[in-house]
Amino acid sequence: QVQLVESGGGLVQAGDSLRLSCVVSERTFATFVMGWFRQAPGKEREFVAAINWSGGTTSYEDSVKGRFTISRDNRKNTMYLQMNSLKPQDTAVYYCAATFGVLNIRRKIDEYNYWGQGTQVTVSS
Secondary structure, X not given: OOOEEEEOOEEEEOOOOEEEEEEEOOOOHHHOXXXXXXXXXXXXXXXXXXXXXXXXXXEEOHHHOOOEEEEEEOXXXXXXXXXXXXXXXXXXXXXXXXXXXXXXXXXOHHHOOEEOOOEEEEEEO
């Protein structure tokens, strides 16, 4: 069973930065397409960013472009989300997700096979 564990969330002020990590318990991590999603209170889970197996291709939701950076270290089975210039509207539970058997990045929830339990990010104004 593939397990994903997120960390790095917390309470910060607007304009601050956080780096989220997602460790995957799977030796074939390097073959996975990975993504970050978030869910704010009362809202549906939404796409944030995704990265292909090599890290050479990434995709971002429009509201985080230029502020968030997704990356991965296949030697450490870990994916990251560097979040800069945080805004109160970024407040949400952030989830990492993994899918296998595909080459290209994915942006839809139902295209991912495995999910972490989430880490809370709260941005105060």
